[in-house]
Amino acid sequence: MADVRLKDIKKSYGAVDVIKGVDIDIEDGEFVVFVGPSGCGKSTLLRMIAGLEDITAGTLEIGGRVVNDIPAAQRAIAMVFQSYAIFPHMTVRENVAFGLTIAKASKEEKEKKVAEAARILQMEHLLDRRPSQLSGGQRQRVAIGRAIVRKPEVFLFDEPLSNLDAALRLDMRIEIGKLHKSLGATMIYVTHDQVEAMTLADKIVVLKDGYVQQVGAPMDLYHRPQNLFVAGFIGAPSMNFMDVSIGSKEGQTARVHSDIVAEFAAPAWRKGAADGPKATLGIRPQDLHPVEEGGIISGNVTLSERLGTETVIDVKVEDGSRILVSLGEDAVYEPGQAISLGFNPERAHLFAPASDAEKHDAQVAAE
Amino acid sequence: MASKLTQSNRAGWLFAAPGVALMTLFIILPFFLAFAFSLTNQRLASPNPTEYVGFENYSDLLGLAIFTLEPERDEGGEVLRDDDGEIEYPRLRNFTRNNPDYPNLQGKREWFSWQSGENRTVILASDVVFMKALINTFTFVLFVAPIQAGFALCLALLINQKLRGINIFRTVFFMPVVVSIVVVSLLWQFIYSPGDGLLNNVLSGLTFGLWEPRDWLGNTATALPSIMAMSIWQGVGFHMVIWLSGLQTISPTLYEAAEIEGSNKWQTFRYVTWPGLRNTAVLILIVITMQAFALFAQIDVMTSGGPLDSTQVLVFQAVERGYGKQDISGGSTISVILFVIVLIISLIQRYLTRER
Numbered sequence A: 001m002a003d004v005r006l007k008d009i010k011k012s013y014g015a016v017d018v019i020k021g022v023d024i025d026i027e028d029g030e031f032v033v034f035v036g037p038s039g040c041g042k043s044t045l046l047r048m049i050a051g052l053e054d055i056t057a058g059t060l061e062i063g064g065r066v067v068n069d070i071p072a073a074q075r076a077i078a079m080v081f082q083s084y085a086i087f088p089h090m091t092v093r094e095n096v097a098f099g100l101t102i103a104k105a106s107k108e109e110k111e112k113k114v115a116e117a118a119r120i121l122q123m124e125h126l127l128d129r130r131p132s133q134l135s136g137g138q139r140q141r142v143a144i145g146r147a148i149v150r151k152p153e154v155f156l157f158d159e160p161l162s163n164l165d166a167a168l169r170l171d172m173r174i175e176i177g178k179l180h181k182s183l184g185a186t187m188i189y190v191t192h193d194q195v196e197a198m199t200l201a202d203k204i205v206v207l208k209d210g211y212v213q214q215v216g217a218p219m220d221l222y223h224r225p226q227n228l229f230v231a232g233f234i235g236a237p238s239m240n241f242m243d244v245s246i247g248s249k250e251g252q253t254a255r256v257h258s259d260i261v262a263e264f265a266a267p268a269w270r271k272g273a274a275d276g277p278k279a280t281l282g283i284r285p286q287d288l289h290p291v292e293e294g295g296i297i298s299g300n301v302t303l304s305e306r307l308g309t310e311t312v313i314d315v316k317v318e319d320g321s322r323i324l325v326s327l328g329e330d331a332v333y334e335p336g337q338a339i340s341l342g343f344n345p346e347r348a349h350l351f352a353p354a355s356d357a358e359k360h361d362a363q364v365a366a367e
Numbered sequence B: 001m002a003s004k005l006t007q008s009n010r011a012g013w014l015f016a017a018p019g020v021a022l023m024t025l026f027i028i029l030p031f032f033l034a035f036a037f038s039l040t041n042q043r044l045a046s047p048n049p050t051e052y053v054g055f056e057n058y059s060d061l062l063g064l065a066i067f068t069l070e071p072e073r074d075e076g077g078e079v080l081r082d083d084d085g086e087i088e089y090p091r092l093r094n095f096t097r098n099n100p101d102y103p104n105l106q107g108k109r110e111w112f113s114w115q116s117g118e119n120r121t122v123i124l125a126s127d128v129v130f131m132k133a134l135i136n137t138f139t140f141v142l143f144v145a146p147i148q149a150g151f152a153l154c155l156a157l158l159i160n161q162k163l164r165g166i167n168i169f170r171t172v173f174f175m176p177v178v179v180s181i182v183v184v185s186l187l188w189q190f191i192y193s194p195g196d197g198l199l200n201n202v203l204s205g206l207t208f209g210l211w212e213p214r215d216w217l218g219n220t221a222t223a224l225p226s227i228m229a230m231s232i233w234q235g236v237g238f239h240m241v242i243w244l245s246g247l248q249t250i251s252p253t254l255y256e257a258a259e260i261e262g263s264n265k266w267q268t269f270r271y272v273t274w275p276g277l278r279n280t281a282v283l284i285l286i287v288i289t290m291q292a293f294a295l296f297a298q299i300d301v302m303t304s305g306g307p308l309d310s311t312q313v314l315v316f317q318a319v320e321r322g323y324g325k326q327d328i329s330g331g332s333t334i335s336v337i338l339f340v341i342v343l344i345i346s347l348i349q350r351y352l353t354r355e356r
């Protein structure tokens, strides 16, 4: 078992800087998920840990050993790819045993280890099939089997479930969670699926444009996002943002208001959040709820989507901007209906003033 | 689907018509004509009417016989020997010419023979030149197909790397393919020419003058190998490109997966590259075999089948007979035999390399 430490890791392709200085500490046995918008460098970072990409600068340690110049095969890692990367001409058995074949292991050893991996992944009945006779989920199981047989100290997953359909993804997600518990190995998992990140991770690393935005436990990120990007990125539907003016500030709270927001006291612990006269207020759709009186924001319903367990209401506020509300129950709202919204001020987020583009980026990245 | 193809697709058929017509005229029709001619005594120009002769042309070409010559003996039963002590045999001609006791040897000639004890076993063929052509063609295919395919694969592997200027190499290796085979043959005639030819010169330069210049194309031992070498060189670029296209269909993640598992270069080739090239290999094998069987231009330009029929091959014989000797039926028969051979070999290759 091993911990993984990234110290000021950088990666450039020619003149293009992709990873611009990343520090991450991953403890032994931890399940860490890298999330971020497409193109932010998640795969690149993972591939550097795997040894498939050269590290331009910085040091990478696995199990206390600097592995910058150590070939992939000797880093005690195993990797599962989005495209499965199982060998089409080999049976499942041969695929799972591939690493052992390469290492010229004995037949008995192969048999034993393959049987064990097959048992863990419940695919004993598939061993003699060829990949073309397997479903996507089964193929990914084979790829995971091949990884298990290596007995790696660190498992690397690059969007392993994104080629699967929703139901299968749920199954496999639970499976991978169980696998982590039973093997106790360190796992690093890249995804852009928030649900995977939130449910699997001990620790989530949010990346954007080659920088780490925040590292923390899932609920940490959800409740105490350090910046607007993380706030918008984590949680679905995405957090609502609106510009507010700061009235007065006392300790960790600031009184804020705007044309559309009635004055209230918002928590202002975030650095730089309430330093100037302006700020950006963030409220999660789930934290908003309709009230009869004393609402803080009001507007008209333009659209409501009833999902059974949840109702998402699109509200147009007086200044023309949109606000999403998510109610955790089934409710009927007609377009055009006036609505007044309230929320627990404790759950409001105050950020340093952000441009519309920044808000938009943070919201779009989550999709 | 069928109805769509035949009914509502008039424009499509119209577009296809010129191509179909040309192919019918120049490929399909001649193909059936060759079959028909091979059963007659058709000549290129002849005052006599064409007659149906059944399979006579085939037996004239393929007829073989084995015959054991016993030594001449004196009254006492002693083997007669000539002045050099060699055993004397009756003349073969006595058996093959109008000998009513041996109708199966009628008109046949000695192809080759070997000694077994006092006796001499002779293989006789109705058409010795054809037999030589057949053997030479098979020899050519047997050497050229694997060597050319292997060589092409090596080049493809070398060239399938991301290096600067690799396109220059791709172009250079492909160049012989785009040059006309006739031109290539003429060039190689200079290379192989006796005495002062390029090859002799280079070899004598490399061995500091120890090399005895030889007549590469004028010697029965070196003529066919020389043509093989030149043919391999000429065709290798084409097959390299086919291999290359096969290599590029293999997913790079498979290589990465193998790398993580610690696979070395050879293991990667064996477990990832080669299995991934299966379909390409089948294609290349069949294409090379067919091309090799069709060997003609090099022979026509460089040796005309000589010396002493050591470079006779089937297509050259077919052309030589059909037009040189105006024996259209003979040439057609050889074509049909060649077709059957290539067909059988292709089917065998398909069977052996089938998906299991």
Ligand SMILES: Nc1ncnc2c1ncn2[C@@H]1O[C@H](COP(=O)(O)OP(=O)(O)OP(=O)(O)O)[C@@H](O)[C@H]1O
Pocket (backbone or CB within 6 Å): A013, A016, A018, A036, A037, A038, A039, A040, A041, A042, A043, A044, A045, A192
């Ligand atoms: N070989 C390369 N040469 C140049 N740029 C590259 C190369 N590989 C990746 N990049 C760039 O690096 C950036 C990060 O790529 P990466 O594949 O790590 O993104 P990602 O976060 O995994 O995205 P996704 O979620 O779409 O998989 C992208 O902008 C990409 O264009």
Ligand SMILES: [Mg+2]
Pocket (backbone or CB within 6 Å): A042, A043, A044
């Ligand atoms: Mg990626």
